Amino acid sequence: MAEAADSLPPAEVLLSKRVQEMVINQEEPPHLYICRKSGEAAGEEQRGDVSSDPLSHFPLIDLSILSSSSSTLSEQDGELQKLRLALSSWGCFLATGHGIPSSFLDEMVRVGREFFEQPMEEKKKYEKGVEDFQGYGGDPVPAKGQPLDWSDRLFLDVYPEDRRNLKFWPENPPTFRDVLQEYTVKMRMMTEAVSKAMAKSLDLQEDCFLNQFGEKAHLNARFNYYPQCPRPDLVLGLKPHADGTGYTIILQDVEGIQVLKDDKWFTIPAMSGALLVLMGDQMEIMTNGVFKSAVHRVLSSSERDRISVAVFYIPEPNKEIGPEEALITEERPQAYKKVKDYNDEHWGYYQQGLRAIHIAKV
Ligand SMILES: O=C(O)CCC(=O)C(=O)O
Numbered sequence: 001m002a003e004a005a006d007s008l009p010p011a012e013v014l015l016s017k018r019v020q021e022m023v024i025n026q027e028e029p030p031h032l033y034i035c036r037k038s039g040e041a042a043g044e045e046q047r048g049d050v051s052s053d054p055l056s057h058f059p060l061i062d063l064s065i066l067s068s069s070s071s072t073l074s075e076q077d078g079e080l081q082k083l084r085l086a087l088s089s090w091g092c093f094l095a096t097g098h099g100i101p102s103s104f105l106d107e108m109v110r111v112g113r114e115f116f117e118q119p120m121e122e123k124k125k126y127e128k129g130v131e132d133f134q135g136y137g138g139d140p141v142p143a144k145g146q147p148l149d150w151s152d153r154l155f156l157d158v159y160p161e162d163r164r165n166l167k168f169w170p171e172n173p174p175t176f177r178d179v180l181q182e183y184t185v186k187m188r189m190m191t192e193a194v195s196k197a198m199a200k201s202l203d204l205q206e207d208c209f210l211n212q213f214g215e216k217a218h219l220n221a222r223f224n225y226y227p228q229c230p231r232p233d234l235v236l237g238l239k240p241h242a243d244g245t246g247y248t249i250i251l252q253d254v255e256g257i258q259v260l261k262d263d264k265w266f267t268i269p270a271m272s273g274a275l276l277v278l279m280g281d282q283m284e285i286m287t288n289g290v291f292k293s294a295v296h297r298v299l300s301s302s303e304r305d306r307i308s309v310a311v312f313y314i315p316e317p318n319k320e321i322g323p324e325e326a327l328i329t330e331e332r333p334q335a336y337k338k339v340k341d342y343n344d345e346h347w348g349y350y351q352q353g354l355r356a357i358h359i360a361k362v
């Protein structure tokens with residue numbers, strides 16, 4: 001057995017080839033992509049580790065109620081309470097009323113899809129080095145023994161603008177750059193609204209999280225493409241992890257992402273016009289553990305491919321963040337230290353399939 005495994009290509013070699021190429025060539029997933037045991041998915045279902053609840057209780061927050069002068073104070077309070085509950089139990093919510101037209105979200109998915117649908121030579125113009133982040137390809141090579149993900153991605157630093165490296169920004173489809181620029185502007189507005197709403201939901205001063213993130217907080221966009229997979233029972237689109245961000249905003253065309261709650265996986269519905277807001281470890285730190293960083297994964301599917309765009313919102317480099325003073329009380333003593341550049345440290349753990357949050361615990 002060991003011999004057979006050794007004769008297979010190492011991760012570096014596998015990662016130099018796109019998942020989409022293997023699908024086009026009708027190849028079976030190589031062993032390094034296999035992270036589930038045969039029957040595990042069915043076993044999870046049977047043991048009840050996957051909720052069959054049609055998500056009737058999944059939190060949906062209408063941000064327009066919080067920003068509109070036409071909603072009453074009690075309506076606003078009700079929505080803020082829902083928000084606090086969502087983030088302290090699920091660590092995420094689906095946002096509607098964010099002011100970004102559905103037609104524009106569809107356009108964002110369309111340009112992403114058109115990029116991945118192009119011939120490999122076109123996409124390879126934007127190819128990243130195996131160990132780099134920005135550009136088209138797979139994640140850098142993980143620690144030994146870590147399974148690979150059944151996905152290809154295009155990762156771009158989008159804000160502040162001086163971080164952009166246009167050599168990785170596709171020129172085709174021709175509207176790609178303008179649409180991503182516009183999406184970045186809208187994500188800036190949305191992070192402002194969400195950060196303020198989260199502060200208000202905890203009775204904190206509304207700019208407190210924005211101040212912790214800093215004026216030059218980073219936004220990075222990751223277009224994920226999950227090709228159809230012949231063995232969804234053995235292979236995941238993206239392995240279980242928590243994000244090292246402050247928080248992440250996700251646009252998806254069809255369902256596939258699941259969050260872990262009470263030891264069960266829940267599938268987040270794909271709802272036209274809605275955006276998933278998902279807490280990363282740094283919001284858990286800033287709220288002294290009141291909000292939960294959501295552990296999530298992406299399933300692969302033999303029936304259809306999937307596109308998602310994750311925008312990572314990360315505190316300014318070299319800036320210390322820590323629990324808000326008002327959230328440290330006798331009943332809830334300080335659980336986290338001040339940290340800086342946490343997202344960078346998080347990455348080393350992610351690559352080994354581990355969580356990093358313990359490094360911030362007091
Ligand atoms: O594809 C998704 O829905 C989630 C992507 C994700 O978790 C990530 O890029 O960190």
Ligand SMILES: [Fe+2]
Nearest residue numbers: 241242243296
């Ligand atoms: Fe993630």
